[in-house]
Amino acid sequence: MKRYLLILSVISLSLILVVGCSKDKNDDNNGVQPASATQSTNADGQATLTLGANTVTATVQDADHTGLQHINVSGYLSHDNVLVEAFDTSGTYYPSITVVPLTTVLAKSGLPGRIESPNDIPTISLAATLTMYPITWGALGLDSSSGIDAIVDDAWTSEVWHTGTLTDMYNIIDTLSVFEDGVFIHLNQSVFDTSNSQFRTAVFIPNQIGDFATFASLVGSEFQLFSEDTLHFCQLSYSGVALPVIFVDNIIMNRNFWAQFTLRWGETPRDIDSHLLTPSINGTVYHIRFNEKGEVGVAPYAQLDVDDVSSFGPEHLTIYQHFAGTYTYAVYNWSGEAVLAGCGASVTLIKPDGSVQTFNVPTDTTGEAANIWWHVCTIDGTTGQMTPINILSPDPPPGISPAKVGAKASDFKNDPVTR
Numbered sequence: 001m002k003r004y005l006l007i008l009s010v011i012s013l014s015l016i017l018v019v020g021c022s023k024d025k026n027d028d029n030n031g032v033q034p035a036s037a038t039q040s041t042n043a044d045g046q047a048t049l050t051l052g053a054n055t056v057t058a059t060v061q062d063a064d065h066t067g068l069q070h071i072n073v074s075g076y077l078s079h080d081n082v083l084v085e086a087f088d089t090s091g092t093y094y095p096s097i098t099v100v101p102l103t104t105v106l107a108k109s110g111l112p113g114r115i116e117s118p119n120d121i122p123t124i125s126l127a128a129t130l131t132m133y134p135i136t137w138g139a140l141g142l143d144s145s146s147g148i149d150a151i152v153d154d155a156w157t158s159e160v161w162h163t164g165t166l167t168d169m170y171n172i173i174d175t176l177s178v179f180e181d182g183v184f185i186h187l188n189q190s191v192f193d194t195s196n197s198q199f200r201t202a203v204f205i206p207n208q209i210g211d212f213a214t215f216a217s218l219v220g221s222e223f224q225l226f227s228e229d230t231l232h233f234c235q236l237s238y239s240g241v242a243l244p245v246i247f248v249d250n251i252i253m254n255r256n257f258w259a260q261f262t263l264r265w266g267e268t269p270r271d272i273d274s275h276l277l278t279p280s281i282n283g284t285v286y287h288i289r290f291n292e293k294g295e296v297g298v299a300p301y302a303q304l305d306v307d308d309v310s311s312f313g314p315e316h317l318t319i320y321q322h323f324a325g326t327y328t329y330a331v332y333n334w335s336g337e338a339v340l341a342g343c344g345a346s347v348t349l350i351k352p353d354g355s356v357q358t359f360n361v362p363t364d365t366t367g368e369a370a371n372i373w374w375h376v377c378t379i380d381g382t383t384g385q386m387t388p389i390n391i392l393s394p395d396p397p398p399g400i401s402p403a404k405v406g407a408k409a410s411d412f413k414n415d416p417v418t419r
Contacts, residue, residue, distance in 0.1 A: 032052055032053070033052065034076075034077060034156045034238065034239035035050075035051040035052040035054075035076075035077040036051065036074065036075060036076045036077065036238065036239070036241065037049040037050055037051055037074070037075055038072060038073065038074040038075075039072075039073055040070055040071065040072055040073070041058075041060050041067070041068060041069055041070065041071040041073060041086075042069065043067070043069050044059075044067045044069075045059055045060045045061055045066070045067020045068045045069060045071070046058065046059050046060075046067065047060070047071075047073040049073065049074075049075040049084075051075050051076075051077040051082060052077055053124060054077065054082065054102070054124045054125075054126055055124070055125050055126065056075045056082055056084065056100070056125075056126045056127075056128055057125065057126070057127050057128070058073045058075070058084055058086070058127075058128045058129075058130060059127070059128070059129045059130070060073060060086050060096070060129075060130050060131075060132060061129065061130070061131055061132070062093070062131070062132060062133070062134075063131060063133060068088070068093065068132060070088075070089070070090070071086050071087070071088050071093075071132070072086065072087045072088075072089060073085070073086045073130075074086075074087075075128075076151075076238045076239075076243070077102075077156075078102075078150070078151055078154040078156055078157070078238075079102075079154055079155065079156070080101065080102050080150065080154070081099050081100060081101055081102050081147065081150050081151060081154070082099070082100045082102055082126060082128070083097070083098075083099050083148075083151050083238070083243075084097070084098050084099070084100060084128040084130065085097045085130075085184075085243075085244070086130045086132060087181050087182065088132065089181075091135065091181075091207070092134060092135065093132035093133060093134055093135060094132060094133050094134075094135050094140045094182070094203050094205065095132075095181065095182040095184070095203050095244070096130040096131060096132045096203075097130070097142075097148075097184050097201070097203070097245075098128055098129070098130055098147070099147030099148065099150060099151060100126050100127075100128050101147070101150075102124075102126070135205060135208060136267070136311070136312055137208060137218075137312045138204060138205050138208040138209040138214060138215075138218050139202050139203065139204045139205070139209075139218040139219075139221070139222050140202060140203050141198055141199035141201075141202045141222045142199060142200075142201040142202060142203065143199070148184070148186040148201065148236075148245060148247060149186075149188060149189075151236070151238075151245075152234075152236060152247050156238060156239050157236055157237065157238050157239075157243075158236075158237045158240075159234035159235065159236055159237070159247070160234055160235045160237075161232065161233070161234045162231075162232070162233055162234065162235075163230065163231070163232050164230070164231065164233075165227060165228070165229065165230060165231065166212075166215070166216050166219055166225065166226070166227050166229070166231070167212060167227070169231065169233060169246065170212045170215045170216070172235065172246075173204070173206060173215075173246070174206065176235070176242070178242040178243070178244050179206060179244055180206060180207070181205075181244070182203050182204065182205050182206070182244060183203070183204050183206070183244050183245070183246060184201060184202075184203050184244060184245045184246070185201070185202055185203075185204060185219070185223070185245075185246045185248065186200060186201045186245065186246070186247050186248070187199075187200050187201070187223060187248050188247070188248065188249045190249075190250075191248050191249065191250065191251050194251055194253065195223060195224045195225055195251060195253070196224050196350070196354070196355065196356040197222070197223045197224045197225070198222065198223075198224070198348070198358075199222055199223065202222040202223065204218060204219075213305075217305060217306065217314060217316060218314070220262070220314075220316060221262050221264065221313075221314040221316075221348075224350065224356065225248075225251065226254075226255065228254035228255065228256050229251055229252065229253050229254055229255075230251070230252040230254060231248055231250070231251055232248070232249055232250035232251070233246055233247060233248040233249070234246070234247050234249070255354075256320065257318045257319060257320050257350075258319045258320060258321065258322045258352050258384075259318070259319045259322070259327075259349065259350060259351060259352050259379060259384075260316060260317070260318045260319070260349070260350045261274060261276070261316070261317045261318075261329055261347055261348070261349055261376075262313075262314050262315070262316050262347065262348040262349075262350075263313050263314060263315040263316075263317070263331060263345065263346075263347050264312065264313040264314045264345065264346050264347075264348075265311070265312065265313055265343055265344055265345035265346070265361075266311070266312070266343050266344035266345070267311045267312070268311070268337055268338035268343065269333055269334075269335045269336060269337050269338045269339075269340070269343060270309065270310055270311045270335050270337065271308070271309045271310070271311075271334045271335035272331055272332065272333050272334060272335070272340070272343075272345060273289060273290050273307065273315075273331065273332045273334050274288075274289070274304055274315050274317045274329070274331060275287065275288070275289045275329070275330045275331070275332055275396075275397075275400060276288040276289075276294075276302060276304075276317050276319075276327060276328070276329050277327070277328040277330075277397060277399045277400060278300045278302060278323070278325075278327055279323050279324060279325020279326055279327065279381050280323070280325055281299045281300055281301070281323050282299060284299065284300075285399065286299065286300035286302070287399070287400060288300060288302055288303070288304055288317065289304070289332075290304070290307040290334075293305075293307075296320050301319070301320045301321035301322075301323075302317070302318060302319040302320060302321075303317070303318055303320070304316070304317045305317075305318070309335075317329070319379075322352070322381045322382075322384075323381050324381050324382045325381045325382075326378050326379070326380060326381065327378060327379040327380075327381055328375075328378050328397045328398075328399065329347070329349075329376045329377055329378070329379075330373055330374060330375050330376055330396065330397050330400070331345065331347065331361075331373070331374040331376060332372060332373055332374075332396070333372040333373075333374075336372065339365070339369060339371065340361055340371060340372070340374050340392055341361065341362060341363055341364060341365045341371065341392060342361070342363045342365070343361060344361070345360070345361040345374070346358055346359065346360050346361070347359045347376050349377065349386065351379075351384065351386050352379070352384030353384060357386065357388075359376050359377065359388070359390050361374055361392075362374075362390060362391065362392050364392065370394040371392035371393055371394055372394060373392070373393045373394065373395060373396050373397070374390075374391075374392055374393075375389040375390070375391050375392075375393055375397055376388075376389060376390060377389050377390070
């Protein structure tokens, strides 16, 4: 049985700078004051929040559109939007967040496009729908932007800014009680574009993470932000109340690697593995895998960070220095209780030129039981040119010994190994 090993990270420490933000904004809202409220959902998954002259009916549902009861829903009124967040105190579901544009509702009602005096505007009914998903690991990327940018720009919110690394961000999250049940990390558009991230917003669950190495791995997986990067980010508060939100608005990318593979998959099979075959390095070809994870500062100058044996991943396999010849990357179905075809596995590759490409496991079920290998791609160690393969096969790539489902380390004994 393989052992789960903690992720190894090379951490670049950075001086943290804390700055209180003073916004140069017009805070005149014609007499309307900040308003917030919290309610628990009923049996239908609904909670009604009264925010000044507005009533927000929030519906909290699961992926099957079934209402969820006993979910704490909080709403925060801004000048042009309402921020709504949902937290499950039982810890079964990931927190959820959405922003309802108030200006859109006002325009549809024929009322002015901003909040006016409560004496002039009747109560406006708003609707917010939040979908929650069962917690399976320490983070969940959100497919659509939550509109947090607009909340950050509002005069009723304030920020405490920091310049630092993921280490600094982790220490803040680990210290402040507002983040105990979950933290939403949100990237502005420029950071999202620069980092080639998959998501702009993701929610992280501290009690599912446990240590910095796991946090860094998850942030790398969701956002393509890494331990060596320098970030400008803030903690967000609304009218003096801390929100479970961290906003990242700038990045200095300090990448110390040549290429990186990130493997993620579903619940079954529970254990699939990253494999990398290197070109000859000073006369030795190296096969990096779960029992021979490689090294950063000596040959093979490539390393697998973690062997995840309990579903989902991520596993990162990083090439730090490159050599002439071909690098071959493949995925192996170690546990074998389900087939690779259609298991939801994906590999995200940060290529040597900085671009990102994602491979999804083929869904062709022909010969599925025997297809225990997924041949993903090769990279030319001289030019950095990536060649897609993306096929399933019963056989490993050339240079790797044939292996059966549940292979032990000894089954690879004839392969070149890291010395």
